[in-house]
Amino acid sequence: MTWRGLLALGVGLLGPPRAQGQTAAEYLASGVRAYQDLEFDRAAGLLRRATAPAEGLAPAETARALVYLGATEIYRGRPDSARAAFGRLVRFDPRYRIDGLVFPPEVTGVFEGVRRGVRAIGITLPDSLAFRAGQPGLILDLFPSVLHGIRVEILRPDGSVARSLYAGLLGDSLRVEWEGRATGGAPLPSGRYVLAFTSLDASGASLRVIRVPLAVELTLGDTTPHPAPPAEAALLPERAPTGPAVRALIAGVAVGLAVSLGPSLVASETDLSPTRFLVGASVSLAGLSTLFVLRPGRPIAANIVANDQVRAAWRADVDRVAQQNEALKRAALVSIRLGPRQVVEREGT
Amino acid sequence: MSGVTARLLAGLVVLPGCASAQVVGARGLIAGVRTTTATTATDLRLSGSAFGFEGGIGLGPAALTLRYLEGSVRNDSAGIERDFAEGDLTLWARPFRWAALGAGPHIRSFVATGSTERWLFWEIRARGTAGLLPRAVDAYLEGWVAVSGDVDVPDPFNAGRGVEGGLEVAVGRLPVSVRLRYRAERIGLGDGARRETTEHVTLGVGIGRR
Numbered sequence: 001m002t003w004r005g006l007l008a009l010g011v012g013l014l015g016p017p018r019a020q021g022q023t024a025a026e027y028l029a030s031g032v033r034a035y036q037d038l039e040f041d042r043a044a045g046l047l048r049r050a051t052a053p054a055e056g057l058a059p060a061e062t063a064r065a066l067v068y069l070g071a072t073e074i075y076r077g078r079p080d081s082a083r084a085a086f087g088r089l090v091r092f093d094p095r096y097r098i099d100g101l102v103f104p105p106e107v108t109g110v111f112e113g114v115r116r117g118v119r120a121i122g123i124t125l126p127d128s129l130a131f132r133a134g135q136p137g138l139i140l141d142l143f144p145s146v147l148h149g150i151r152v153e154i155l156r157p158d159g160s161v162a163r164s165l166y167a168g169l170l171g172d173s174l175r176v177e178w179e180g181r182a183t184g185g186a187p188l189p190s191g192r193y194v195l196a197f198t199s200l201d202a203s204g205a206s207l208r209v210i211r212v213p214l215a216v217e218l219t220l221g222d223t224t225p226h227p228a229p230p231a232e233a234a235l236l237p238e239r240a241p242t243g244p245a246v247r248a249l250i251a252g253v254a255v256g257l258a259v260s261l262g263p264s265l266v267a268s269e270t271d272l273s274p275t276r277f278l279v280g281a282s283v284s285l286a287g288l289s290t291l292f293v294l295r296p297g298r299p300i301a302a303n304i305v306a307n308d309q310v311r312a313a314w315r316a317d318v319d320r321v322a323q324q325n326e327a328l329k330r331a332a333l334v335s336i337r338l339g340p341r342q343v344v345e346r347e348g349t
Numbered sequence: 350m351s352g353v354t355a356r357l358l359a360g361l362v363v364l365p366g367c368a369s370a371q372v373v374g375a376r377g378l379i380a381g382v383r384t385t386t387a388t389t390a391t392d393l394r395l396s397g398s399a400f401g402f403e404g405g406i407g408l409g410p411a412a413l414t415l416r417y418l419e420g421s422v423r424n425d426s427a428g429i430e431r432d433f434a435e436g437d438l439t440l441w442a443r444p445f446r447w448a449a450l451g452a453g454p455h456i457r458s459f460v461a462t463g464s465t466e467r468w469l470f471w472e473i474r475a476r477g478t479a480g481l482l483p484r485a486v487d488a489y490l491e492g493w494v495a496v497s498g499d500v501d502v503p504d505p506f507n508a509g510r511g512v513e514g515g516l517e518v519a520v521g522r523l524p525v526s527v528r529l530r531y532r533a534e535r536i537g538l539g540d541g542a543r544r545e546t547t548e549h550v551t552l553g554v555g556i557g558r559r
Contacts, residue, residue, distance in 0.1 A: 262512040293482055
């Protein structure tokens with residue numbers, strides 16, 4: 001190894017000494033110039049520094065730094081490092097494509113090989129949003145690095161699925177919409193959730209998960225209380241009462257006895273006609289017959305039908321109010337806030 | 350009362366129950382009649398049949414009823430036969446749905462060969478009605494006393510009272526009803542020397558709006 005090689009190794013391991021006030025963008029610019037000057041070891045150190053997470057490079061600049069870093073590592077004869085840089089690039093921006101006019105085929109070929117092997121998803125996400133439940137409020141555009149299976153889910157804090165938004169292959173691009181509802185159609189209650197984008201391997205196992213904290217606040221309109229069931233006073237008796245039959249029986253028997261015996265009081269010394277007993281018995285029998293006609297306790301079909309109509313009307317009112325309330329719930333205002341995304345990689349990927 | 354009078358009154362004939370039920374209608378009557386004349390010496394019993402009508406008109410708690418019967422009674426063993434006619438006109442007031450009070454004249458005549466007995470009483474009546482089956486079957490009981498009387502027989506009027514009860518049945522949904530009743534009446538003449546007892550068993554069929 002020459003002194004330049006040792007120097008380059010030192011720069012690569014330790015990085016170049018940071019000049020006071022030098023920014024990540026300046027590291028990137030210096031690294032690109034070093035690359036163009038074929039000072040690959042120096043370029044690698046500068047670009048590595050530029051892509052360090054703490055440097056806070058802008059997204060487009062980060063992608064540029066990573067592609068130059070990968071190309072640099074190829075020319076340094078470090079294909080593994082090159083693939084690692086390109087892997088970072090693909091995960092960082094799955095839609096990124098290397099410009100073939102800028103980089104030679106030996107660079108683009110390695111990149112494409114890496115891209116095809118890394119399953120990553122690019123997502124466009126708003127920071128916050130408010131929409132009516134039932135309307136397509138949250139719109140997620142997904143872009144894959146390569147065709148692969150994915151799941152998009154809203155998870156509760158305990159990890160259970162509150163709503164599955166998509167499960168299937170992600171090819172060129174995919175738009176997923178969420179209308180604010182949980183599985184089953186009810187609005188997702190207020191709370192904290194996680195919007196999870198899971199890339200799957202060929203066997204369907206989770207390979208990589210992008211987790212985005214999701215805070216949901218549901219604002220319901222005023223609902224109407226359910227109507228009270230019909231009061232007893234509003235319902236007709238469904239069984240014949242005992243009172244009228246008993247009263248009719250007593251009245252009939254009393255009048256019958258009076259017809260039979262009363263004339264004897266009026267004309268006590270006279271031998272009266274026995275037909276009065278016939279008439280009296282007729283009246284008493286008529287009173288007795290009321291027990292069989294009125295039949296205390298018998299179901300009164302007309303009243304039962306009328307009461308059923310009253311109850312049916314009440315149930316219809318309850319259903320109508322429930323539907324109105326459900327519509328209010330479904331039209332509730334859903335406010336969401338999305339947090340910073342976290343990426344969870346399966347070990348070994 | 351003559352047959353002509355009866356026919357004149359036939360245009361306004363109703364049920365005796367109108368006083369308690371406020372009905373307007375007419376009913377034809379067929380009655381079995383028995384009269385018993387008791388004196389210190391003997392009892393004379395005559396029986397026969399009669400036909401007639403009754404009717405009335407009600408307005409609010411007030412009603413006016415008219416009843417008329419004519420026929421004949423006889424005693425074959427004694428060889429006695431008399432034609433008779435009787436009627437009453439009563440003005441009713443109904444303080445309660447089930448009770449009515451009334452007052453009015455009650456006339457009766459017996460015609461035998463060569464002579465006619467005419468009776469006139471002013472009576473006060475009370476009636477109670479019980480609905481056994483709503484709008485279908487009613488039972489009623491009526492009692493009355495004669496507060497004054499004028500009888501063209503040698504014995505002067507002394508006292509009179511009576512009782513009546515029966516049943517009225519509506520026929521289906523038609524404005525037709527059937528009434529069965531029994532009435533007994535006792536008139537005392539003189540110093541209790543003569544007692545006239547009249548019994549009616551009447552069946553009436555008529556139309557009317559309850």
